[in-house]
Amino acid sequence: EVQLVESGGDLVQVGGSLRLSCAAPGFSLGAYAIGWFRQAPGKEREGVSCIVNNDGATYYADSVKSRFTISTDNAKNTVYLQMNSVRPEDTAVYYCAALRGTVCPEWHNHDYWGQGTQVIVSS
Numbered sequence: 704e705v706q707l708v709e710s711g712g713d714l715v716q717v718g719g720s721l722r723l724s725c726a727a728p729g730f731s732l733g734a735y736a737i738g739w740f741r742q743a744p745g746k747e748r749e750g751v752s753c754i755v756n757n758d759g760a761t762y763y764a765d766s767v768k769s770r771f772t773i774s775t776d777n778a779k780n781t782v783y784l785q786m787n788s789v790r791p792e793d794t795a796v797y798y799c800a801a802l803r804g805t806v807c808p809e810w811h812n813h814d815y816w817g818q819g820t821q822v823i824v825s826s
Contacts, residue, residue: 705729709799712820715789723784723820725799730802732756732775734780737797737810739773739783741822742793753782762807766792789824796821 711723725737752773753762761773770826772785782799796819802808 705803707801707817708814709797709817712797712822713825714825717789717791717824717826719789721786721822722796723786723799723822724788725782725784727780727801727815732782734778734807735801735803736807737773737775737799738813739782739784740798740800740810741793743792743795746795748798748810750807750809754782755807756822757805762803769823781790783791784791786822789822791824791826794822794824800826811825 708726713721715721733756736753736755740748740752741751742748751764751767752771753775754775755777770788775782798819799817800808800813801815802813
């Protein structure tokens with residue numbers, strides 16, 4: 704059974720924008736912290752951003768800070784990652800994960816995980 708569903712991945716040119724979505728069809732994300740992760744070819748999976756829905760606090764990796772924005776639409780029960788000014792190094796499969804509570808999820812500490820969506824940045 705699918706727990707989290709990522710969507711929005713696409714081919715985008717350098718400097719362009721893209722919005723990724725993370726939906727939870729079977730439960731409410733209101734009591735969770737949701738993080739975005741990515742894995743690029745030849746690199747380890749890394750944390751990109753996190754939002755704690757309890758209070759709306761957000762966190763970003765240095766590599767995406769000021770370019771990406773994470774947000775939650777409570778009505779749609781969906782978390783978004785707005786990607787602006789994308790670079791070739793942003794090319795990766797992007798995953799979202801949810802952890803109940805107020806602590807951001809980690810690769811080895813999460814309750815739910817999605818199957819990923821591919822982002823390719825071309826020049």
